[in-house]
Amino acid sequence: MAQPTHNLGEQMAQLEAARNLVLGDAALYPQIVQGILPIIGVNARLELRRWGADFLAETFASPALATSQKEHLAGAVVLTLREILEQPAEDMAVIESMVQTAASLYPHIFRHIGNENYSIQHPEDVSTWENMTAIKQNILRRWDSAPHPIKICCIKFVQKAVQIQTPGTISDPRRPEQNETSLSIVPRNHVLLALPNLEAEASGLLDRLLTVFLENSDDAILVNATLNCLAVLIRSRPSVANKIILSILNFNPLKQANSPMTPPLRRFVILIAECEANHANGSGRNPNHPLVVKIQHYIDRLVQSRHEIFEEATRKRGLPVEPADVLDSAKRARLGVDTPPLIKVPPLPPGPTSISQLFTLTQDVGLSSFDVKQLPVDLIVKIAVPVLARVDQNALSQSIEAVRFRYQTLSKLQAAQPKAPVEDEEDDYEPEYQPTDVGGNANAIDEMVLDEVTELQPELMSLGPFVLPPPPPLTEEEAGNIGRGTVERIFDMLTSMDMPQKPTKGSNQQQLGFARLAASTFDRDAWITLLTRLATRASASVETDSKTEYDFATGNKLVISTTIREMLYRYIVEDFRSRINVGISWMNEEWYNDQIQLRYASMHKNDDTLVPLHYDCWVLRLLDGFLPYLDARDKVLIRFVSEIPKLTIPIVERVKSLARDPERVNLSVQALLYLVMFRPPARDMCLDALEDIYRIYEESRPVVGRVLSKWRPQEIDQPTDQTKQEGPSLLSPQANGIKSAVLLENVADPGSQVNAPVVQQQQQQYPEVGAAAG
């Protein structure tokens, strides 16, 4: 007879294996469910019935199993379900799972029957519906008397029944398979389903469901189970939502103040209220719905009475409740522990408190004014030791508590922080899920951090004023380093705020005209202005004075302005297309400063002090910085040369040099042409350059010829002939950049006169640039 045990183990293992199979592949459910039904029936052993009940509950709850399949299986299972439920004295766990199964099953059966062609009665449908009705009646009978685990499952079943048997919303009449299962999907004249009866039944069931609130039940489990399943009804069945909410509002959990589980209830009410609020918004109703206001009142009232009853005990993350907290006698009394005699603690005298006052608990004037120091030490020792040995533990802890309380009140007063208590965490809890925009969370994080900091901050005693010793004076080098660091930080910031916000500029911010104060808007432009002026003007006079120390080429004695220029240069060249305006405004500042310095020098100093001029060298350097990277269609160059304040021959030479590259001939010519047309003072200079180009680069002739024919018609014929005579074979139209560079050396004598000294000068000034460009 030991066999059955063995078999049972084996059988269970096989069933578990079967379960694992369907968990791995939901397609196998129909086979397995059909297979196990005979094994787990009413006559099976308890373990098998339990396993089967659990398995069925799992099957019909599984989101992995498709609804249509569940609908098919439901018909097969319903009879077994009924048999087991109607079995007298069935195991509690089995019933529990079976009621759960029934709750999951009911919608599928209802849907199946409701969707059937209602004029024809399928015999199997009739029996299925009969069985389901019997199951429902069985569960409803159990509801009142069953032990709690079954009762809560009954509650859930009833909630499901109410949900199904109440008309729901039809989201799309054309696609019935997508609509939620409810009375609304059943035609009015259905043979099996008598709609009015079902609806009436649902209404009665809902009333029964809500009695738990009307009777102010103190059974935490039933209350919680009911509350938590009602949310879905409130959401999906607007017709009964009002009724449900009103009964919940009628519920006063605090009538049973000794129920230990009341604080959570408040949260449910809040949650339900939130659901309702969502619902109200979702369906386009007025958010100022009277009900919403009512809910708010209810919550406020609950919170208030809860505070009265539970005081500090339920505060979120409050201080640990001290076991010695006997001052709070009200709490003790309620728990039925007898209170030790209370020591009367007099209030502190008004005004500033001395330490001795803080510790004085007696009201006896003689005692408190007695100076212990008058007694000899050995006498005190003799008295103190036996007294300490006999100290009443209770009195001691009470006294300590009293002093602590006084101390805390005092230190709170001293800290005098008008900070609101921490009660509003719900709102600032989590920002929405924004994985792409982590930066957007920064604010929320900051807030959290702030909260945390204030939370963590200990209540500081008021310390005396503390003055930091003054720092040692900076050496020049340190100052330079710090200055450089500051400038670097500004540039970091510039790059981070690089995209000037267009919408704010265009929309509400009015355009500031000439009257604006430079650098007062704190946007990118303002910082640029600040930097350029810092670079050009700030140390201008200093440089003049310490001329000997200033070594531009090596840059050893780096004045701060040179650093800034260096960084401005790098900043612009990094992305010259979008930052060319920075370059232009910088150049304007440079030129302006040079002029001012010159005028200043001529006015005040008649000796020939050298004024360091920056414009000429920096404009060339900047031009060299981006010239090699110019694209054939870049408009940047034209903009740059037209907007810088002063054109010099070296600049024009640089522009001309672009023509070496056959691809960029046009760019060079266009830039020069623009200058010819719109900068009359530089016209001659540019025309000279154009002439050179015309003479040297054959591919430029069609364009340049047209220009020159307008401005210098006399020049066209002669040089053309020259080059034609000299080497038509060399100057093929396909000549690449290198070839033409060679030609430049050999052929273009008039140009090289200008060119050579400039290049030399440039190489003197910027050896590193010359190398880089080469």
Next chain:
Amino acid sequence: MLSCPKMAADPRLAIVASSTPEPPPPPPPPPELSPMSILDLAVNTEERPEEGCAELPLDDSSYKLKFCTVCASNQNRSMEAHLRLATAPTSYPVISFGTGSLVRLPGPSITQPNVYSFNSTSYAQMYDELNAKDQRLYRNNGLLNMLERNKNLKWAPERFQDWVPGMPRIDHVAKGDKGSLGTEGGVVDVIITCEERCWDAVIEDLMNKGSPLNRPVHVFNVDIRDNHEEALIGSKAILDLADSLNEAASQERKSNGAEGWENGTGDARRSFDEKVPEILAAWQERWPNLLALWTLAWF
């Protein structure tokens, strides 16, 4: 009720029954078995027993509640508790989640946290990244140790709101997640959160999901501060709570059918669910510093 007197009197049987403590649930079967062949076996070996044979000693000692631990980022508190529940002598089935929108770990400063997304960044990845970033810092603040522990427990942090209860978790079992045995069905009996706002998030999310499973679940909150020490203490408290709950549940299981329940008296007649508030109250007295909340919600 002793309709099988022979069996009940057989002393060997008692030994057999008691000396075969149920081994941990069997691993998933070899896949080559077809479902029908398994069922055939099951049907063939079945010997429709008499009613009274239900009195055979059941393997109730192996009955275990299934747990779920939840904190904000599924890193510290929930994982510490996950570890403890999974490695306890009873080795509970346990899964764990976070309720935050993103996984946030402390960074070099309080305004520069390390942020990862749930479900897709594995613990091992985070470990490697932080290790490469600043080994000293993250070793000292315990992050690397924590991640090392976590990556041995399971693959990646999971977000509670993305969890579909009832979806089979076979793959987690196959991957060898600690505590995954018994959680194949994708449901649990008890959820324990480690912070009140997580508890709120859990309740709200369960309401949002509309409780399609019709399955009750007890949701507890145990307030634990988010640091390594408190997480350690908190996990002990959670294990204590789990033990008490499991004890009551398996007792109910043992009461052996409705008859057993009817025959008991007083406390024995009260079900597990009814006892939960009292178990919690007793637990709260043992752990007065960890404020607790409870409710009964629905999957």
